[in-house]
Amino acid sequence: MANLIKTKRGLDIAINGAAEEGIAKTIYSQVISIIPDHYHGITPKMLVKEGDSVLAGTPLFYSKTKEQMKFVSPVSGTVKAVHRGDRRKLLRIEIECDKKNTSVSFAKSNPALMSAEAIKDLLLESGLWAYIKQRPYDVIANPDKAPKAIFISSFDSSPLAPNNEFVLAKQLADFQTGIDALKKLTTGKVHLGVRAGSNFFKQIKNVEITNYQGPHPIGNVGIQINQIDPINKGEVVWTIQAQDLVYIGRLFNKGVVDLERTLAITGPEVIKPHYINTIAGTSIDLLVAGNTTKSFALRYISGNVLTGLQIASNGILDPYATQITVLKEGEETHEMFGWALPRINKFSASGTYFTGMLQKVFGKKDFDYDARLLGGVRAIVMSGEYDKVLPMDIYPEFLIKAMIAGNIDKMEALGAYEIAPEDLALCEFVCTSKLPLQHIVREALDTLRKELE
Amino acid sequence: MNALRKLVDKVKPNFEKGGKLEKLHSVFDGFETFLFVPNSRSKNGTHIHDAIDTKRTMSTVIVALIPALLFGMYNVGYQHYLAIGQQVSFIDTFIFGALGVLPFIVVSYGVGLGIEFIVAQIKGHEIQEGFLVSGFLIPLIVPIDTPLWMVAVATAFAVIFAKEVFGGTGMNIFNIALITRVFLFFAYPTYMSGDTVWVRTSDTFGLGAGKVVDGFSGATVLGQVATASSPNINIMSTVGQPFGFLDGFLGLIPGSIGETSTLAILIGALLLLITRIASWKTMFSVFAGGAVMAYIFNIIGPDTASANFPWYNHLVFGGFAFGAVFMATDPVTSARTETGKYIYGALIGMFTIVVRVLNPGYPEGMMLAILLMNIFAPLIDYFIVEANIKRRLKRATN
Numbered sequence: 001m002a003n004l005i006k007t008k009r010g011l012d013i014a015i016n017g018a019a020e021e022g023i024a025k026t027i028y029s030q031v032i033s034i035i036p037d038h039y040h041g042i043t044p045k046m047l048v049k050e051g052d053s054v055l056a057g058t059p060l061f062y063s064k065t066k067e068q069m070k071f072v073s074p075v076s077g078t079v080k081a082v083h084r085g086d087r088r089k090l091l092r093i094e095i096e097c098d099k100k101n102t103s104v105s106f107a108k109s110n111p112a113l114m115s116a117e118a119i120k121d122l123l124l125e126s127g128l129w130a131y132i133k134q135r136p137y138d139v140i141a142n143p144d145k146a147p148k149a150i151f152i153s154s155f156d157s158s159p160l161a162p163n164n165e166f167v168l169a170k171q172l173a174d175f176q177t178g179i180d181a182l183k184k185l186t187t188g189k190v191h192l193g194v195r196a197g198s199n200f201f202k203q204i205k206n207v208e209i210t211n212y213q214g215p216h217p218i219g220n221v222g223i224q225i226n227q228i229d230p231i232n233k234g235e236v237v238w239t240i241q242a243q244d245l246v247y248i249g250r251l252f253n254k255g256v257v258d259l260e261r262t263l264a265i266t267g268p269e270v271i272k273p274h275y276i277n278t279i280a281g282t283s284i285d286l287l288v289a290g291n292t293t294k295s296f297a298l299r300y301i302s303g304n305v306l307t308g309l310q311i312a313s314n315g316i317l318d319p320y321a322t323q324i325t326v327l328k329e330g331e332e333t334h335e336m337f338g339w340a341l342p343r344i345n346k347f348s349a350s351g352t353y354f355t356g357m358l359q360k361v362f363g364k365k366d367f368d369y370d371a372r373l374l375g376g377v378r379a380i381v382m383s384g385e386y387d388k389v390l391p392m393d394i395y396p397e398f399l400i401k402a403m404i405a406g407n408i409d410k411m412e413a414l415g416a417y418e419i420a421p422e423d424l425a426l427c428e429f430v431c432t433s434k435l436p437l438q439h440i441v442r443e444a445l446d447t448l449r450k451e452l453e
Numbered sequence: 454m455n456a457l458r459k460l461v462d463k464v465k466p467n468f469e470k471g472g473k474l475e476k477l478h479s480v481f482d483g484f485e486t487f488l489f490v491p492n493s494r495s496k497n498g499t500h501i502h503d504a505i506d507t508k509r510t511m512s513t514v515i516v517a518l519i520p521a522l523l524f525g526m527y528n529v530g531y532q533h534y535l536a537i538g539q540q541v542s543f544i545d546t547f548i549f550g551a552l553g554v555l556p557f558i559v560v561s562y563g564v565g566l567g568i569e570f571i572v573a574q575i576k577g578h579e580i581q582e583g584f585l586v587s588g589f590l591i592p593l594i595v596p597i598d599t600p601l602w603m604v605a606v607a608t609a610f611a612v613i614f615a616k617e618v619f620g621g622t623g624m625n626i627f628n629i630a631l632i633t634r635v636f637l638f639f640a641y642p643t644y645m646s647g648d649t650v651w652v653r654t655s656d657t658f659g660l661g662a663g664k665v666v667d668g669f670s671g672a673t674v675l676g677q678v679a680t681a682s683s684p685n686i687n688i689m690s691t692v693g694q695p696f697g698f699l700d701g702f703l704g705l706i707p708g709s710i711g712e713t714s715t716l717a718i719l720i721g722a723l724l725l726l727i728t729r730i731a732s733w734k735t736m737f738s739v740f741a742g743g744a745v746m747a748y749i750f751n752i753i754g755p756d757t758a759s760a761n762f763p764w765y766n767h768l769v770f771g772g773f774a775f776g777a778v779f780m781a782t783d784p785v786t787s788a789r790t791e792t793g794k795y796i797y798g799a800l801i802g803m804f805t806i807v808v809r810v811l812n813p814g815y816p817e818g819m820m821l822a823i824l825l826m827n828i829f830a831p832l833i834d835y836f837i838v839e840a841n842i843k844r845r846l847k848r849a850t851n
Contacts, residue, residue, distance in 0.1 A: 013501070015501075230845075230848060232845070232848055232849035233849055234849070235849075299494075299500060301500055305499070305500045305501045306499050306500070306501075307498075307499075308500065309497075310496070310497065310500065325500075327500060327501065329494060330492060330494065331492050331494060332492075333490075333492060334458050334489040334490070334492060335489060335490040336457070336458075336488060336489055337487075337488065337489075338489070338490035339487075339490065339506060339508035339509045339512060340508075340509075340512055343504060346504035347503070347504060348503050348504040348505045349503055349505075350503065350505040350509075350728065350729060350730075351727055351728035351729040351730070352505055352509050352510065352513050352728045352730065353504055353505070353509075355504075369501045370494075370501070371494040371495055371500050371501065372490070372491075372492050372493065372494050372502065373491065373493050373494065373495055373502050373506075374490060374491075374502050374503070374504050374505075374506060375490075375491065375502070375505070375506020375507065375508065375509075376486055376491055376493075376506065376507065376508075376579050377579075378507050378579075378581060378582075378622065378623060379581075379620070379621065379622060379623030379624055380623055381507060381510070381583070381622065381623045381784055381785055382510065382730075382784050383732075383784045383787070383788075383789035383790075384732065384789070384791055384794075387791065393841065393844070394841070395790065395838050395841055397789060398834075398838050413842040413845065413846075414838070414841070414842065414845075415841075415845060421498075425498070425499050428498055428499040428502075429499050429501065429502060429503055430503045430505075431502075431503070432503075432505050432506060432507055432509075432510055433507065433623070434502065434506065436495070436497065436498045437498065438497070438498040438499065439497055439498050
């Protein structure tokens, strides 16, 4: 019987626009763009030039500091353009698709029979390594440092997140192969976090299954690590998203790099929220075309409303995204005396609005969510707000203050190694003082990494 | 509303960088965000936000203070007419009190917000809402006969030296309103204690003139207890009627303007607890700590009037309830860890009673106890956070 971990800390933000299950179609854009900045913390060195023809899985660039770490083309075609910015910074590589989607062919293999080194080399060469992330610092895993454990969260608890049981329904074999491969890369355990009550993953072997029950952010792998096997100084844990694990499975089972994934198109401004199959690097205007409301300025998010990247209406889907969310911007909204009125159309987790209660009783979802901060940025005033939505043995407010002050020793002591920006996303949502917590955490982790590596 | 919005949009460019009135940007921004919810949007990070902001938080506290204010106004009138031995209608009583109290509110807000606006402008900050609460608290914790110029001086001192030099709302170590009170207390001791300031015996703007009745004594209950010559005293009103627990709870007693009615304060407390603006942990612990300490003195304390003063009376007379509900729970100056709040609150309650009982110079201990614990709040948090750090270190070495 798998372990069960329960928590009440957290908050499920209910929003309209959850995707209806059922795949409509597969959409790629004609031109696929690769943006190196989507791979946080690497400096890219180009391997191809304009006019080169590439296959799915052909390396486009590699990491300057870890030369074996390659980043590959998701499709076959021709390199159409390489855009560079100031000081020749690599901004974007455009690939004209040939619509054949031929992959570099790798040998089909059974990870159980391979050595750890061989698996690692294959993942690095095929570009799939980019999907394995590490804590501390929440960056692409350093292949030279063995992890004490590998954590996979099988479910996403963030607002409007895709249902992985639906997404993975026909891909469990690849999922299993992915796990088998990762199992070889650590001497510790491979942990799979499962939502309590789900039997979907019970056939999966080679993993330590733990059941979790509670509101978001319980599906965040960072929370699960902290609950089971927290990261100490000097230790490394690797993580990978469930859907990305399937890529690794496909590589071993079929010998191809196939980066097709299932994406949920969600959000209150999407007319018909649904799932589609697509590929990272696709321009999202194709994905949402004709499916959004028109009367307001809209915000497109590659990812969910808490942690996603804001992109233009023709922006590029980032490689880790599992959903797109479309929201109102709200710049034209001027609420008179909003701070003093009852505002039953606005959600608040605090008791100063009745809407928290309304939601509990009626399960109301149609609150007016838009991208406004709904207040001014202030110094931290309220206490205990963050603790209520972060089920970790960490004092978030004190950690944030250490991060703002840039006090490295304090950050270390207070648990900076254990968190990623996404873990503090809910804290940022409820913050009365409207502080950009994820940004603060990201900067602090980058500083830590620079100082200590 | 649209017309107003258009007007705001029309004058806005004047206040922005390069505009004619650029120097007044903070003030304009303060008014604009007062009128309309700002429509600034997140650039990175979380794309949606909770509807709470500091304006909402602070205005909730102000609403919670209104019962105490209204009761305070009535009580000022009630005490006055009791002192001059006249019977007047409820409305007249209230009007007398309101006229007495309003100048305090005007002075407190005028001075405090004036400084806030100037500092925000100098620093180029947005105007912070913290003083909206402090400025409302100040009139409620001073005696009605405090000269207004003293309130103005004390408010200016508190806002500048207890808040702005530390960096503004959220950065201060001490509760601003209490610094105002403590400044008055130590700078003008004769006006802030004794038995002549708690009840207005003269007229207010020509209203309610009369002669004080024979046998009138303006001492507060705690004042009577502190100066009692025998260990057993009977507390009484200004005109010699006996007082009991219920009088203290309802609040028709002499005292600082807003602190007398425990009932009115508890109505505010209820709002603060429902909205979860104030921590029930702090609030509860102050009452619990005070009750326990007073009970200990009741049993084994020295044989003085204040040690013998029943523990339940300690909680309803003086500024105990007001301090517990509105001052101790100030999130900025209180302990910020959840465990710390229990310790912080309990120690405030206990020190209050210790000061009341063991120091005859200070009949009331609430103000001093809270300020003392303001100093210790970071230390309490330090130990609690340090325990977390040690746990993490231990985990690493095992």
